[in-house]
Amino acid sequence: MSEAKEKPKWRWGFKRWIVLLFIILNVVGVIVFPPIRPQVQVQPEELTSPVNLGPLGDFSLTNTLVAMVLVDLIVIAIAYFTKRSVMKAEKEHYRMPGGIAGALETLFEYLYNMTQSTAGKWAKTIFPYFASITLVVLIANWMELIPGVDSIGLLHHSTTGSPIQQILPGVFGTVKSGSGETYGVVPFVRTLSTDLNFTVGLAIFSVIMTQVIGLRAQGFKYFTKFWNTRALFKKPFFGLIDWLVGILEIISEFSKILSFSFRLFGNLFAGSILLFVVGALIPVLLQSGILLFEFFIGLIQALIFGMLTMIFMSMATQSHEEEE
16 A cells, blocks of 8 residues: 655745735834814815916926826837837747737727627727727726836925925825924825816817717718707697707717716715825735725726717717618
8 A cells, every 4th residue: 555645734935924024014103193074175185386378378397297298108118118018929830929019919909899789880990999098098997007106296385385395205185294284295196087177178178079970970960960940830849859858969968078077976086085094094914905995996997988978989880860
């Protein structure tokens, strides 16, 4: 009979000790540098003094504008390296590129199949808007998961707003000095989706391009969706109903801007507040679970924004008239 194999002894792995070390350092850091009380502010903070641009009014660099530039640079970098990876894969006769390019190809293939099943022959026209909006919003949402975003910035006096000193560690919020004066941390970078200007601008672009695609698909007949008086004199009752439905369609297009804007803004802004509050109350372990939760919220909100845009564009290409 063969000897029974000795069971391996259970032991802690090396990586577990690293995690435990970080937890201990986190606890010590919280004791030495206690979290400060978070302060909620809807309006993005200004990093520079306003500069008068004449008829354009005053302009100042805000932390959400810095985030928008970073998002654009990340999108450009992703496009550049993805193109290089795809060209290399085609040159070496690989079936599909690997890494980020492979993940993006899988994502875009899924999005294109979804667009094709919904928009039909107009899929090639609608898909670039669907994919671009989804990618930009996804990167903008996931920026709040990067360490330093919303937490590294300048220490400002709460009344004068003049910069006092630059700090590296800290949480977006307020702190009292020894003399009793209150200061607030203004981060260099703030999550772009928490700026209502970005969400409103993206919503206006989505609604306008929906009208453009509807006009391309149906011609000037597309406007009968909003102003239909053809049956008003032949069949006054049904013609009046058609005219009232057109007025409701106009109201619906404007309501899309509000729906798009406040859905994305509300979810991401609430997520940022949740991270601030949890980080100030229990900064050791619980915030990691909130970060994972915000990871999925950012993904879901990007897909919802892009999918609704795609669906509305697809609906705009379809005529509401009955066949002869």
